[in-house]
Amino acid sequence: MSLTAPPKDWYIKKIARDEKGWIIFSLIICLFMFFWMILWHVYGKQNPSSITYTTTTAEFTQLHQAFSDKYKIGEDNNLPVVMPPAESDVFLLGQMWSWSPVLVLKKDEWYTFHLSSKDVVHGFSVQPINMNFMVLPTYDYTIKFKPTETGEYKIVCNEFCGIGHHMMIGKIVVVNDESELGQYGITKTN
Amino acid sequence: MSEDQNTISNGEQPKKAFLHGLLDNYFLMLVLGLVVYALSYCIWGVIEILGTQPIPDEIKQTLLNP
Numbered sequence: 566m567s568l569t570a571p572p573k574d575w576y577i578k579k580i581a582r583d584e585k586g587w588i589i590f591s592l593i594i595c596l597f598m599f600f601w602m603i604l605w606h607v608y609g610k611q612n613p614s615s616i617t618y619t620t621t622t623a624e625f626t627q628l629h630q631a632f633s634d635k636y637k638i639g640e641d642n643n644l645p646v647v648m649p650p651a652e653s654d655v656f657l658l659g660q661m662w663s664w665s666p667v668l669v670l671k672k673d674e675w676y677t678f679h680l681s682s683k684d685v686v687h688g689f690s691v692q693p694i695n696m697n698f699m700v701l702p703t704y705d706y707t708i709k710f711k712p713t714e715t716g717e718y719k720i721v722c723n724e725f726c727g728i729g730h731h732m733m734i735g736k737i738v739v740v741n742d743e744s745e746l747g748q749y750g751i752t753k754t755n
Numbered sequence: 756m757s758e759d760q761n762t763i764s765n766g767e768q769p770k771k772a773f774l775h776g777l778l779d780n781y782f783l784m785l786v787l788g789l790v791v792y793a794l795s796y797c798i799w800g801v802i803e804i805l806g807t808q809p810i811p812d813e814i815k816q817t818l819l820n821p
Contacts, residue, residue, distance in 0.1 A: 570779075571779075576771075576772060576774070576775035576778070576779075577775075617807055618807065618808055618809055618810040618811075619807045619808065619809050619810075620809065620810050624810070624815075627819070628810075628815060628818055628819070631818040631819055632818055635818060654814055654817065654818070656818075679810075679814075704807070705810050
């Protein structure tokens with residue numbers, strides 16, 4: 566019984582064969598799960614590895630504004646529509662209650678996303694794929710990202726951020742080339 | 756033998772192994788289980804926070820000073 570003290574010589578007694586078997590069995594399961602965790606990170610459809618930088622809301626807003634101005638191709642519901650070149654840094658800003666800008670990306674090209682918040686904690690969740698990141702003010706969360714299928718993807722906030730939380734929906738459009746923009750209601754004006 | 760097997764004839768207790776003593780002390784195990792976990796997790800977090808670098812200048816320059 567576990568509530569009573571074990572015999573005083575329990576430590577020096579030889580371990581029974583069946584007990585040794587159970588110890589080895591549980592050790593194998595522990596090791597298997599440990600290595601499975603590493604393999605699952607590499608081969609499973611998990612969130613990619615990230616780098617975090619420190620920033621300020623003013624600095625990140627400035628970078629986000631400069632990024633939007635540089636690669637802006639139009640507007641969608643008063644938000645800039647931005648089409649950055651492949652391999653570039655993409656600055657996406659979350660604030661109550663919008664994601665800015667609307668992004669147009671090319672299929673099978675790499676981008677480096679920089680995510681941050683201007684006010685409170687937001688959640689960056691790309692639907693319908695399984696990507697979820699917490700977006701914090703004063704931190705720049707950086708992830709390498711390669712869209713592999715064309716289409717329109719929604720960014721929803723999955724951290725409750727106030728009364729307009731449910732309306733905080735952003736947009737990422739993935740295209741093969743610029744001729745497909747019309748399919749997604751985007752008119753190139755710049 | 757009715758007397759405890761660990762008790763030698765002159766009444767002295769044999770020296771317990773360190774791990775034996777540790778495993779026999781339930782409350783110390785409980786405290787260690789909480790303290791070791793809390794400290795290592797907190798220290799890991801503090802190291803992560805203190806080790807976070809600012810955004811590299813080369814990334815900023817491409818946008819702010821093209």
